[in-house]
Amino acid sequence: MIVNRSTYIDQLIRSKGNGLIKIITGLRRSGKSFLLKKLFRQHLLNDGVKEDHIIIIDMESRKNKPFKDPDYLLDWVEKEMKDDETYYIIIDEVQEVNDFVEVLSTLSVTEGTDVYVTGSNSRFLSSDVVTEFRGRGDEIHVWPLSFKEFMSVFPGSKEDAWSEYIMFGGLPQLLTQIGDDKKSDFLRRLYRTVYLRDIYERNDITLKPEFEELSKTVASSIGAPVNALNIANTFKSVSNVQNITDKTVSVYLGYMQDAFLIEKSERYDIKGRKYIGSLSKYYYQDIGLRNSIISFRQTEPTHIMENVIYNEMRMRGWLVDVGNVAQRVRNDKGQNIRVTLEVDFVCNKGSQRIYIQSAWRMPDSDKMEQEKRSLRLVGDSFRKLLIVGEHTKSWSDDDGIQIISIYDFLLDLSSTD
Numbered sequence: 001m002i003v004n005r006s007t008y009i010d011q012l013i014r015s016k017g018n019g020l021i022k023i024i025t026g027l028r029r030s031g032k033s034f035l036l037k038k039l040f041r042q043h044l045l046n047d048g049v050k051e052d053h054i055i056i057i058d059m060e061s062r063k064n065k066p067f068k069d070p071d072y073l074l075d076w077v078e079k080e081m082k083d084d085e086t087y088y089i090i091i092d093e094v095q096e097v098n099d100f101v102e103v104l105s106t107l108s109v110t111e112g113t114d115v116y117v118t119g120s121n122s123r124f125l126s127s128d129v130v131t132e133f134r135g136r137g138d139e140i141h142v143w144p145l146s147f148k149e150f151m152s153v154f155p156g157s158k159e160d161a162w163s164e165y166i167m168f169g170g171l172p173q174l175l176t177q178i179g180d181d182k183k184s185d186f187l188r189r190l191y192r193t194v195y196l197r198d199i200y201e202r203n204d205i206t207l208k209p210e211f212e213e214l215s216k217t218v219a220s221s222i223g224a225p226v227n228a229l230n231i232a233n234t235f236k237s238v239s240n241v242q243n244i245t246d247k248t249v250s251v252y253l254g255y256m257q258d259a260f261l262i263e264k265s266e267r268y269d270i271k272g273r274k275y276i277g278s279l280s281k282y283y284y285q286d287i288g289l290r291n292s293i294i295s296f297r298q299t300e301p302t303h304i305m306e307n308v309i310y311n312e313m314r315m316r317g318w319l320v321d322v323g324n325v326a327q328r329v330r331n332d333k334g335q336n337i338r339v340t341l342e343v344d345f346v347c348n349k350g351s352q353r354i355y356i357q358s359a360w361r362m363p364d365s366d367k368m369e370q371e372k373r374s375l376r377l378v379g380d381s382f383r384k385l386l387i388v389g390e391h392t393k394s395w396s397d398d399d400g401i402q403i404i405s406i407y408d409f410l411l412d413l414s415s416t417d
Contacts, residue, residue, distance in 0.1 A: 001175050003149050005035055007315070011140050012040050012116075017086070018138065021108050022116040026142035027260040027285050028194055031172045032118040033058070033092050035142060040116070044088055054088045055080050059096035068096060070103045077107070084112060091117045108136050120198070120260065143315045144286045145170030147308065147410040158407055166304045167296070169288020187292035195259060195289070203255050210244055214252055218262065218282055219293040223303035225267065225279035225322070228253065253282070260285055265310065268321040268346050270378055281322050283310045302360040305389050305406060306344060309358050312410060318347040323355065325377045341374035347416075353382040354416060360389040375401050385409070385416075 008024075012035075015022050024032045041054055055077060057067050067073045081087050089107060094100050094117040107115045147162070150170050154161040168174055168183045171190070177183045196212070205211055217235045228250040235244055256262045263283050267276040284290035287307055291299055313320050323343030331337050345356040355378055359371045375384045376399055384401045387409050394404045409415045 001153055002038075003031075003145060003153055003172060003175075005031065005039060005142075005149065008035055008140060008142055009039055009043060012036075013043065015138050015140070017114055019108075020136055020138040021104050022114075023137050023139045024116065024118040024142055025139055025260070026118075026120065027144065028120045028198065029171050029173055029190060030142050030144045030260075030286070032120075032142045033060075034172065036090050036116055036118060037092065041090070049088065050085070052080075053085060054090065056090045057092065059091065059093040068098050070097060070099045073097060073103060074106055077113075078110075081112060086114055087112055089113050089115045091115075093118055093120065095119045105136070143170075143311060144288075145172055146312060146315055148413070151411065158411070162407070166287060166301065166308065167291060167299060169286040169291070171286055171288060174288065183288075184292065184296060187288050188295075191289055191292055195261060199255050199259050202258075205252075205255070207244075207248075210248075211252055214244070214249060215256070216294055218253070218256070219284070219290045220298055222283060222290065223281065223306050225281055227279050261289065263310075263314065265320055265322050265345075268323050270323050270325045270343065270346065275321075276324060283307045285311065287311075301389060302358075305360055305387075306358045309356060309387060309406075309409070310345065313345065313347050313354075313356070313416070316413070316416060318349045318354070318416070321346045321348075323374075323378075325374055327377050341377060343374045343378065355382060355384045357384075357386045358389075359386060362388050362390065362392075372397070372399070372401055375399075 012022065024036060026032050037056055037058070041056070044054055045051065057073070058064055059067060067076070077087075077089060091097070094104070097103055104115065104117065107113055147165055147170070150165050151158060151161045153175060154164070167180075168187065171187075173190075174183055174186060177186045199205065199211070200208060214231070214235055217231060221231070221234070228246040231253075232244055232246040232249045235249070253262070253264075257264060261284065263285060265281045265283060267279055267281075268274075269276050284307060287304055290307070310320055323346040324340050325343060326338055326340045328336055329339050343355050344358045345354075347354045347356060355375055357371050357375055359367070362368050362371070371386055375386065378384065381400075384399075386401055386403045387406055388403065389406045391407065392403060392405045394402065394408055396402045404415060
């Protein structure tokens with residue numbers, strides 16, 4: 001079963017021959033390798049590129065262990081280049097190559113090469129794109145399947161697809177698993193044998209039980225504003241381990257972000273136009289992995305839908321913060337007090353901005369007014385969306401707030417244009 005990942009293929013096509021190293025990052029098993037080695041390779045062949053001008057080195061294969069030696073790799077590539085036509089160099093999981101930054105720097109200045117690499121660790125890739133390549137790197141981040149991609153190969157209704165998606169997520173390999181028990185076991189096994197092992201090996205973690213308990217605490221906190229200190233306090237209250245500090249929690253959260261398991265969304269004061277550093281929210285790049293970490297016990301649709309919306313906006317290229325907007329109200333004692341309301345997401349892309357509020361159910365007009373309240377307080381002319389988790393026709397109220405169903409939002413890429 002092949003999913004057409006046209007969004008990423010289009011990005012690769014537009015980046016082809018631009019003189020930069022194309023660095024494909026993302027969560028392990030999110031489809032990076034298949035994208036380059038199968039889909040993009042097929043595009044190149046269809047475009048007339050000769051097969052021997054597409055050089056693929058898979059660093060996850062033990063047979064390619066010699067390529068960990070940077071000099072061996074560079075010499076081998078040089079021998080494979082036999083004419084002056086462009087050679088497309090594809091290295092899968094390049095962080096396994098020793099001194100890979102120097103290798104990529106060398107390949108980037110080698111005449112006749114167009115270089116594409118994948119990697120699964122942001123510390124070794126994203127930061128190096130900025131600090132080492134100095135404008136020579138072009139990063140394309142691949143996410144697990146979006147709901148639209150998932151729906152394109154799902155045999156049932158969109159309602160059934162949604163139920164499946166918010167339970168098991170969008171890792172492409174799940175499409176080969178038959179039955180809920182197989183899917184659950186697959187995700188649990190993948191988390192322990194791939195993601196945890198990677199984090200432990202890269203960061204030399206000795207407090208493994210503590211890390212796993214902390215991971216469960218974070219997975220239980222999606223949609224809640226938190227910081228390292230209150231996560232540490234929560235962790236202590238639900239576990240037998242009392243010696244974990246907020247500093248350790250902060251370091252461990254960094255490891256989870258480096259592995260692309262989670263992303264941090266910072267709080268932004270909309271009226272004051274500044275970031276508020278005290279609390280943030282963390283969202284999982286794949287909701288199925290999040291659910292597997294807590295043994296599928298907390299599958300509350302409200303927070304899961306919020307996580308899916310966050311991921312969707314990030315997939316579409318938006319920067320996403322959590323918004324706060326304040327107003328003055330009188331309390332029961334007649335005192336004028338400051339009340340802060342939350343706008344779920346403040347999304348920015350260049351000069352564009354969209355405010356998004358997520359509401360799983362809208363049972364009555366009171367609930368509708370409650371959800372719109374923070375959007376009304378924003379007070380600017382940028383677009384405002386209220387996304388609801390049930391079927392509704394898309395419509396706009398007198399304040400310009402657009403109400404749209406989660407299905408229309410996710411399945412229509414123009415919903416945020």
